[in-house]
Amino acid sequence: MKKTAAWLTRFALEQIGVKFTFGIPGVHNTELYDELNNSEQISPSLVMHEGHGAFMADAISRVTDSIGTLVIVPAAGVTHAASGVAEAYLDGIPMLVITGGIRNDSKFDYQLHEMDQLKLVAGFTKAAFKINRHEEVIETIYQAYNIATSGEPGPVFIELPVNLQLDKAPIEHLPKYQTPVLPPLASKTLEQIQSAAQMLMQAQNPVMFVGWGAVHASTELIAISEQIGGAVATTMQGISAFAANHPLHTGFCFGPAAVPAAQNAFNKADCVLAIGTRFGEIATGSFGGQLPEKLIHIDINPKVFDANFKTAIAIEGDSALICQQLLSALKSIGPAKDSSSLANQIAADKQAYRNTWYQHDSKNKVNPALYFDELRAQLNDDAHLIVDDGNHTFLAAELMPIHSAYGFISPTDFNCMGYATPAAIAVKMAKPNNEVHAIVGDGAFMMTAMELATAVAQNLGLVIGVFNDGELSQIAQAQQIPYNRKTCTVLPQTKLKGLAMATGAEYVRIENNQDIKTGLSQARALASNNKTVILDINIDYSKATAFTEGAVKTNLNRMPLPTKVRMVGRALVRKMTG
Structure with a gap:
């Protein structure tokens, strides 16, 4: 033929x-x-x-x-x-x-x-x-x-x-595709898993740190955390790998840039189980956190071992297969540890942090915590939340609980602005029966906004929530803290309603906290009728996330003393002189 x-x-x-x-x-x-x-x-x-x-x-x-x-x-x-x-x-x-x-x-x-x-x-x-x-x-x-x-x-x-x-x-023949068969875990790997199980069960305060590489093992991760009685934090990309409504979930990141629940849990840790993470810059708050000597690292890529943190046990392989075997080994050692006290502390830390957002005066703008409270209340657990690169990303990471695997996707390590809108469209194509909601900053939205014409042409019902403040706010905050000045961050004035008209999308505006519930409901109702919606949110970015404050301080502290003195002095002069 x-x-x-x-x-x-x-x-x-x-x-x-x-x-x-x-x-x-x-x-x-x-x-x-x-x-x-x-x-x-x-x-x-x-x-x-x-x-x-x-x-x-x-x-x-x-x-x-x-x-x-x-x-x-x-x-x-x-x-x-x-x-x-x-x-x-x-x-x-x-x-x-x-x-x-x-x-x-x-x-x-x-x-x-x-x-x-x-x-x-x-x-x-x-x-x-x-x-x-x-x-x-x-x-x-x-x-x-x-x-x-x-x-x-x-x-x-x-x-x-x-x-x-x-x-x-x-062409002589048309070969059918044959799925490669994964080999069973090697005896050396099984021995490492057994050693890791012993180390975890002997620890007084074990913790877990999970990334995207473990998202397909989310069920096993929950069972392991309950067995060892360990708190769990995630990377940015791995946010959906561990359900945020589980009592042992602490939040995103560890170290000075993490939310208080994760900071407190890792400060006490005497053993860390890290799964499916390379310990990259964002995941670690610009490498600001410290880990104990007893670090068990599981990853399919052996090149990540010992690259940023020294491991005690490095186990190469598929996270799901290894976690299944690890769970079995843990259960064979003894009963699950009591984690009720730890869970209470995590809940208290989470509530205290959220209270700082509730107490923040957003004036006539939208308080991010109140927005995410309502968004979480309205969305089903199987909804997909897609974010972009920017301040909204870290707000979502800290304030939006994700309850199911693959429920949160983000451009993390290359930090591509413009990701969210096209990605949300593709997710809706593939998952037409699931609700799809994007959160994107106005700067990132401008980069790929015209792709909404594709969504409209295909009658895709999804909501693009634009955190609109007229500025590249993440870099603006990163400039303001050490420099006391912002440079090249103000965006050209663009009417999002006009973009909606140009692409054929629907338009909804949330002006302040009083509009959140009705605005979200209206946008979701339109999306349920196969309408693509731009949800224009007058967001308040005046309060920095824990990540932004912690990462900036970490980078400032590692500077040589002369550089640090120069930067702090310049910021003080600018504060006094304007």
Whole structure:
């Protein structure tokens, strides 16, 4: 039989379970788009910008069992998508990036797209392939998928020359995809797990720190915490890995930048169980926290061990498999520890912190704690909350309890502004029966707001809650604390109602605390009728989060004394002189 490479690509993508692709068709991938349109399984989606498409593919991988896939043009399409692909790379999110390529059967020099794309993407993909023959198509895609989803997941790049897409060639057989079988845990790993269980059960004040790499083990995490009687904190990306309504949940981060419940729990810790985290900058509040010598670190990527914190026991492997075995080992040692006193202390710390927000005078603006109180009261536990990069991210991390796995997604390690709106659209495409609510700062919203036209065109009912204060508030606060001055943070005045009209979205405004309940209810009612809604929130950013205050102080304290004196002195002078 004879098949084009475009047909073979569609076949392979269907075999590995791809349901959505995102991108923009062009002369170098038109044939592939025509084939995707013939698929009963795959829905190709036109986006406004390849960078938005990368965020959408990222989100698909985070909330479904289907890998997010980009189908883009070469050269400019690749560079436009690069930030979203790099976000997935640093966050450990699987993705396939399929681009067209110039002909590989011609004597002509195609200077318009003369670019070594594989070199371009080498720094932010797990692997990159260029297909040279029809016979390579299926196996290359299968190999790319296995690489993207194995170990620490990440994006894989595939270049498919345009002539292969258009021309037919004889193909002897069409291999079906075979899911790799994971080997059982090695005897060394089982011994490490047993040692870890002994260490945890002997500890007086064990704690747990969990990241996105453990989100698929959320059930086991709860059982382990109850067995060892340990408090639990999460990374930013791992917020949904442990239910916030569980009495042993303390909050996001640890150390000086954490909320009080997490700070207090980790200050007393004599043993830490860390699962699915690389101990990155945001997760640790700019590396401000300290950990005890008894650190048990579980991760699928061995390169993270001892990189930022010295481990006592480092266990490499899949978090779910290891947690299942660890739970069994813990139970074999003895009964669950009594954690009632600890739970009471955590509850008191959480309430005390929230009270500081209730006592804050937001004047005629919206108090963030009151907003998140109402949002939590109205949303079902299976709703998805998508955030962006900015001050709203840390407010959500500290004030919005997430009750279910995969219920919170964020661009964390690459910190791409503009993520939330496209990601929320993709989540709603994939989860049409789940409520989708985005929280995004006005600066980040402006970057990708026009993608709402895609949501409107597809009748997607979702709410984009814009924390609107006319400023890049996270960096403004980070400037104000040490410098007593803000530079280049005021945003151009933009009418969000006009953006709603331009894209066909609905518009709701929340002016102050009295509007919160009715405004949220109105926005959600519109979304339930398949309307895309811009919820314009007149947010009060005047109170800094625990994370912002702690991270700024941590970075200031680690500066050399002369630099510290200069910065503090300059801030004092500016405060006195204005």
